[in-house]
Amino acid sequence: MTVTDELLKNNADYAAGFSGPLPLPPSKHVAVVACMDARLDVYRILGLNEGEAHVIRNAGGVVTDDEIRSLAISQRLLGTTEIILIHHTDCGMLTFTDDDFKRGIQDEIGVKPPWSAESFPDLDEDVRQSLARIENSPFVTKTTSLRGFVFDVATGKLNEVTR
Amino acid sequence: MTVTDELLKNNADYAAGFSGPLPLPPSKHVAVVACMDARLDVYRILGLNEGEAHVIRNAGGVVTDDEIRSLAISQRLLGTTEIILIHHTDCGMLTFTDDDFKRGIQDEIGVKPPWSAESFPDLDEDVRQSLARIENSPFVTKTTSLRGFVFDVATGKLNEVTR
Structure with missing residues (x-):
């Protein structure tokens, strides 16, 4: 049995106590962009409930074209206006360089990824970089609040990154 | 006061009851790719607990270069081997076409996005498309289980998409 099978059993319990459906647009008009980190x-x-906010996540919580695409759809079609970015302490993206990561793939399979791996050496700086990428995108035009945070995996607290 | 401020108050409550830190690698060796939908x-x-699985999310739960990047990092650096894809009923991606969406942006700001919006007319077909993109990527090489599901927002149940 795979872990996937085990998680599907959990889903049966979830569905047994489920009350739905909720409306499609996020009721708090918020979109979160966060790291994929399991913690x-x-x-x-x-403190979000189901139906309140879009949640976009990837390795690092960085902003690439796919996050711009998701935010544009979130704002233009589903009415979100506030954006919250979340990076976190002890992030895997601090532990490697793009060059080494891509070399490792090239050595294994013979093909070097044409994309950036988006590793970064400094958390606060990368939050500012992600904020700047959103501000510089012409496609994210409905933002009323844009703030970036570092989640502390030791305390559970969000610490805001000053601009 | 913004909604962001309100959510930060919730975070203070979360941090007050927090016990951490947990290890960086996902303990269940699973990566989930799901839609950003608020529900x-x-x-x-x-039924996941903190620390157990990577969670990658975007508009539609589709697989683009950024999800391949995240999955490659998840597998190569943090040891995940199982992948679970989750689309869902009543998805916003079913409600528009790429052409119309991009025309709307072009009409507003004068610039047409160079990226695909990744809208789709059929849920099961798009889950299969996302599965196929992962299988066809040379950069995601450690997969032992790859399965796709449609979450029913009316019942809370995950229904598997047959290949």
Whole structure:
């Protein structure tokens, strides 16, 4: 039995106690962009309930074209206006360089990824970089609040990154 | 006061009851790729606890270069081997076409996005498309289980998409 099978059993329990459906647009008009890190349960960290906020996540919580695409859809079609970015302490993205990571793939399979791996050496600086990428995108035009945070995996606290 | 401020107050409550830190690598060796939809509380849907699985999310739960990047980092640096894809019923991606969406942006700001918006007309077909993109990527090489599901927002149940 795979872990996937085990998680599907958990889903049966979830469905047994489920009351739905909720409306499609996020009721709090918020979109969160966070790292994929397993320790970040975004709904719990922010006290969110189902139906309240879009949650976009990737390795690092960085902003690439796919996050711009998701934010543009979130704002233009589903009415979100506030954006919250969340990086975190002890992040895997601090532990390697793009060059080494891509060399490792090239050595294994013979093909070097054409994309950036988006590793970074400094958390606060990368939060500012992600904020700047959103501000510089012409496609994210409905933002009324844009703030970036570092989640402390030792304390559970969000610490804001000053601009 | 913004909604962001309100959510930060929730975070103070979360931090007050927090016990950490947990290890960086996901203990269940699973990566989930899901839609950003506000109604999908992935941890609750799968019965996941903090620290157990990477969670990658975007508009649609589709697989683009950024999800391949995240999965490559997840597998190569942090040891995940199982992948779970989650789309869902009543998805916003079913409600528009890429052409119309990009025309709307071009009409507003004069610039047409160079990226695909990744809208889709059929849920099961797009889950299969996302599975195929992972299988066809040379950069995701450590997968032992790859399965795709549609979450029913009316019942809370995950229904597997047959290949």
